[in-house]
Amino acid sequence: MSEGTVKQFLYVNRKAPHGTVYALESLEVVLIGAAFEQDVRLAFMDDGVFQIMKGQDTTGIGTKNFAPTYNALGDYDINKIYVEKESLEERGLTEDDIMALTYEDEDDDWAEKSSISIISRAEMADLIDSSDVMFNF
């Protein structure tokens, strides 16, 4: 990769977790991709908002609970996470129902800040429009 070329990567997450492997695969690609030092953004819309629900406990279904891994995104400098407001509302959810994902801002004395932005469907369209590379899950 040529030096100085930073592209805007957008990972679009539209599937519910646990029922299919899309959510886990997306998370793994995001974490691997973090090593390439691009401008990475994550979008959660439609059933994808369920991926970051609080209180997920997979003990009973006997699968790996990868939900806590989203908390690690901040440590990989992935701190631009966009959640679509309409998708939450359609599912009876609010911002309080999703995980409080944060990062430590090195430019602000390592202050802990929220990684999450709740945006409208129109703003999501703008976000997609302004991205250079998209990965869809």
Added chain:
Amino acid sequence: MAILHTVNKSPFDKNSLERAFNTAKDGSAVLLLEDGVYGAIKGATSSAMVEDAMKTVKVYALSADLDARGISGRVIDGVELVDYAGFVKLATEHSQVQSWL
């Protein structure tokens, strides 16, 4: 004997739940499992359809799948939670199982 309809897809993504409800005869049962348990959420765009269906069919949801998805505390009143043994019991109590995939 009545039929047990099972639904394992999210009502926000697929029409499986809607098709199960409009196929289920009065007195039959609908069991939500895997991603189908999202159909048990109250206050969602799907909730009115579920509440309406519950006037004529019994609706169950698999607890382990609700727990996995963090939605055990937001289930529509009247939806009965079952464990895996309860799932097996439902299957034996009904004449057939129709799976809406």
